[in-house]
Amino acid sequence: MVSALGIFFSGPGQTYSISVFVGSFVEQFNGNDTLVSGIYSAATLLSGSLLFLVGRGVDRFGQQKMAIFAASLLGIACLWSSIVANPVMLFIAFFMLRFFGQGSMTLIPNTLVPQWFIKRRGRAMSFMAIGSFISAVTFPLLNTWLIRQFGSEHAWQILGVLVVVIFLPVAALFIKNKPKDIGVMPDNASNKPRNSSEAQLATEDSKEIDWTLKEAKKTRAFWLMLFCVAIPALVNTAITFHLFRIFEEHHLSVGMASFILSLMAFVGFPVTMIAGFILEKVPVHKVIGLSFIGTLIFLTLLLFMDSVVMAVIFGILWGLMNGFERITLNIVWPNYFGLKNLGSIKGLAQTVMVIGSALGPLPLAFAFEQFGSFNEAILLLMILPMLGAIAAFISPQPTKFN
Template sequence: MNKKKTRPPLFYGWYMVMVAGLSVFFSGPGQTYFISVFIDRYITEFDWTRSEVSIIYSAATLTSAFCLFFIGRLVDRLGQRTMLTSASILLACACFYNGFVMNLTMLFFGIFVLRLFGQGSMTLIPNTLVPQWFLVKRGQALSYMAIGGFLSAAAFPPINVWLVHQIDWERTWWLWGGMILVVFTPIAYRCVRNRPEDIGMLPDGHKELHDTDSSSKIVQLKQDFTLKETLRTQAFWLILSCIGIPALVNTAITFHLISIFDQQGLSPSVAALVLSLMAIIGFPITFIAGRIIDTVKINYVLAGIFVTELIFMMVLQITTTPLLAVLFGVIWGISNGFERIALNYVWPFYFGRIALGSISGIATSVMVLGSAVGPLPFGLAFDTFGNYTQVIWWSMVFPMIGIIASLLARKPSIKTNEAG
């Protein structure tokens, strides 16, 4: 008799990767590339200054950053399923609210909830979900998850430009709130499972085989740091100092990109093209990054990201033609592709899974803090000097700091940590 070979069922962790990627995609309304499309409409319609909007944006983002540590603690306590479902509902409500913004106070609260539940929660939670399901294939899984982020960054700017022109900015907010509530929330509620152990499996698809797998489980447990142990390591603070730098630089440039390009004789459509191009280029780069991270020390990869940041900031200073804008977008996309994987990979790789929610909550708070600070000096510089040249040059100090900190950060072990 011919025995038919049956294909083993797809490991459920890959479904978690799909849901995580969808979550990152729908975090869009809380991301700068989404909100930036509305900034000039606010300034024009309500006669606000760019400094006022920048201050409001930074203050709201900063406030949300202080809340993300508690979101991380709740993830460890309640699990990703409950938190992801709740975050999506609250983000949808935030979108509905932002369609009614009429003054700076309303704008502050609107951006606060967008940043807390969009940029913060809808990215923090999937970044803790995927590492729970993968150890050996973690880089690969995070690469696939990142597809959602790149599709989001590529799709939302041009779609929003078109929607705002067709149905105005208020209805655009309402439309995306409805999409999140109807499309993503039911998927999060029905599909998410917090850990493979909850369904009798181990990370990467290994089945629970009790005695035969006990040794590998013990090895993994020894690699897991508690939050207190993590906070005692030098590597945590060095890596943490690196986390906020890409957020600071990228948010500042993205937030003011239309205005920066306008100063250099380029239209808003070119700015939207660059934002989409950055995402399109970054998309295949994530797969390369996943492979490289498996073979190259993660802190060296982080140093390379900061070198690339210096390069694209220099190119931005001379971007006066569409061709140079494309070159800027390509380099920016390469940097962003590595960044998306490396910054999500480093925490579970260095400190394990036990306190990942709390650790990621702290890291995300710092990242959002960088996002909060970034736009402010750019807005003040423009209102003071009438251009962005000087502030871009001064901002190059931050990637230089990142290079030094990342090279000094070595992977800790619980044994050496306890000895120290």
């Protein structure tokens, strides 16, 4: 639950939270929407390219110290955002929010939970994901209320105080890097098995093989899974960013687009819970491959969507695939490459994900400017889940030979 709280407090650095403040920044810079958007994309790209440093920090210093460090700097980032006066200050604000919020406060919990669970890792990751869904619902509403009541500057300051006052003490008191640090075993197993079958299970659980990042890079599965991680980040960000205009192009209302976004999140929440249990029984690469087939189907629906019914079906399927992706693309790294160097490995994967999300909206924007329609770009996007499904199905867990 501490990891879920950490994911929750990544909110101030997430797009769904920052977007509420974008209007005030655009107004501050004389209505220059392009300037603000460009700064945001550049800051996100830089943030993503440096996230591997957080992964290395996790491996070296542990999750507790890194969580305290990231939360402290996220609080400072919120305070800095309240005094932005020029484009350079805005770039620094966006970079700190994305690096310490969306990046670090997501990466650290995703490396903490796998340390504590092996047999029940799938369901544990599902419970952690609750923080993500609650955060996505809470911060847009909270930010809107704070801005109306106190103004955008004080709203940023309040967010910074909330992060520091609530999460920092919890991180300091309750985060323990590994079970062995406090004399227990993963999955809350007993140090002294009560019978031979329990002893056999404990022995099997301890056989997880640890890979270094250098060793992982030598496997085909590592690079193919890295490609798989980038696809949902790019596709989902592209669709979300342009969803309202896509719906207008298909003669559907802005209100329907808002409803579909809410429907997607509503469907995704229970699916995430179910996915964790499924992944304890089904190999993760097969679930990833099937989710890409689902992505291909909902992109096809989006391409030919011409009614409210089709829009609703699109939203439900989008939510289903999003729910599975939240778990599968996080659990694959500890399952494949162990725990000892998980920070470095997951840090690189997180970097690829953030860069993918930063680049996602560009192809659709370019297509609309060139062709007056999003359909051409959506057709191109459909190539990615096709390739992703192939990459996933041919990437079972690698075997390490001594």
